[in-house]
Amino acid sequence: MQSYLDFEKPVADLEGKIAELKSLAATDQAVSIDEEVNRLSSRADEALVEIYKRLTPWQKTQVARHPQRPHLSDYIKSLITEWTPLAGDRKFSEDAAIQAGFGRFNGQPVAVVGQEKGNSTETRLKHNFGMARPEGYRKAVRIMDMADRFNIPVISFVDTAGAYPGIGAEERGQAEAIARSTEKSLELGVPNIAIVIGEGGSGGAIAIATASRVLMLEHAIYSVISPEGGASILWRDAARAQDAATNMKITSADLLGFGVIDGIIPEPPGGAHRHPEIVMDSTRGAIAAFLADFAGKGRLEVREHRREKFLAIGTAL
Numbered sequence: 001m002q003s004y005l006d007f008e009k010p011v012a013d014l015e016g017k018i019a020e021l022k023s024l025a026a027t028d029q030a031v032s033i034d035e036e037v038n039r040l041s042s043r044a045d046e047a048l049v050e051i052y053k054r055l056t057p058w059q060k061t062q063v064a065r066h067p068q069r070p071h072l073s074d075y076i077k078s079l080i081t082e083w084t085p086l087a088g089d090r091k092f093s094e095d096a097a098i099q100a101g102f103g104r105f106n107g108q109p110v111a112v113v114g115q116e117k118g119n120s121t122e123t124r125l126k127h128n129f130g131m132a133r134p135e136g137y138r139k140a141v142r143i144m145d146m147a148d149r150f151n152i153p154v155i156s157f158v159d160t161a162g163a164y165p166g167i168g169a170e171e172r173g174q175a176e177a178i179a180r181s182t183e184k185s186l187e188l189g190v191p192n193i194a195i196v197i198g199e200g201g202s203g204g205a206i207a208i209a210t211a212s213r214v215l216m217l218e219h220a221i222y223s224v225i226s227p228e229g230g231a232s233i234l235w236r237d238a239a240r241a242q243d244a245a246t247n248m249k250i251t252s253a254d255l256l257g258f259g260v261i262d263g264i265i266p267e268p269p270g271g272a273h274r275h276p277e278i279v280m281d282s283t284r285g286a287i288a289a290f291l292a293d294f295a296g297k298g299r300l301e302v303r304e305h306r307r308e309k310f311l312a313i314g315t316a317l
Helices: 006-027 034-053 057-064 072-079 121-126 134-149 167-171 174-187 202-209 227-234 238-248 252-258 276-294 299-311
Strands: 080-086 098-105 108-115 154-160 192-201 213-217 221-223 263-265
Touching: 006 034, 006 057, 057 221, 057 227, 057 238, 072 080, 072 098, 072 108, 072 154, 072 276, 080 108, 080 134, 098 134, 098 276, 108 134, 108 202, 134 154, 134 174, 134 202, 154 202, 167 174, 174 202, 174 299, 192 202, 192 276, 202 221, 213 252, 213 276, 221 252, 227 238, 252 263, 263 276
Parallel strands: 108 154, 154 192, 192 213, 192 221, 213 263
Antiparallel strands: 080 098, 098 108
16 A cells, blocks of 8 residues: 655546545445546656655655655565575674675675665564664674675665664664774775665764765765754754754755765656666666676775765865
8 A cells, every 4th residue: 555755645546546446346346447547647647747856955854754655674585586684793792783695696696795674573673664673783784794895896784873872782882883884895806886776864874884886876875874864963853853954955956966976876756766667777777887887897996086075075075
């Protein structure tokens, strides 16, 4: 069942009428609804295009957080074959918020690291809503280190509101684990690509998003803090999250302009959750282009390219 955001009400009304007509036709075969359904469908499609043409940063935030938006597990299922997940950080425990392992992309061996939010109450609790503890980042470091040793490219899928801020996580060195993961991402001698598929929140995102190429889905967000957190700090009022979202410049278009990211993967009208197969195809193309661009590059060249890329951020402003 389609879940609608507040600003999608015009579309929800039209699609609700379509559902009513189809229900009526199911009970009365003599009723012809094709013409009216086609007319309403066209109006709903037009309304959706118009709404998504002029999304505000806060509305994009809502789309990025949509519960039906494709998650890491969906991308792995669609893009990666022979998937072999690995568990544990070899120091403390397994953290299900970060999933990592090895598989093949278009037949080529790759390592995959990413945050999984879950798509039901049970799985969201299991994956801690995508908020990783230190052991999750230490697991990511372990997988990236293995990929580096065996000359295997790394693909990261970023989707988290931030690292888990619990007392236990802080006691076990959350900040240090994030820093180590960021350091490992920077020093890899193999190419790595990071794709922000939903929320890219704070150091929890940067830990696996410090890559040779950083892409964002069109309606994803990427920021140092959530709009609610920013509003609480700036105005001591979380209700001003909409103002914070606008002022923080968290959208893909803003970040591309600043040089923080390298490209945008377009989404169909209505967002990735309405037509996930289209987004999967676009993501596949973006990853394939990245691997082709970095094919044959030596380890020193890959490191130098990544270093120069990050040093150049902000120099043109």
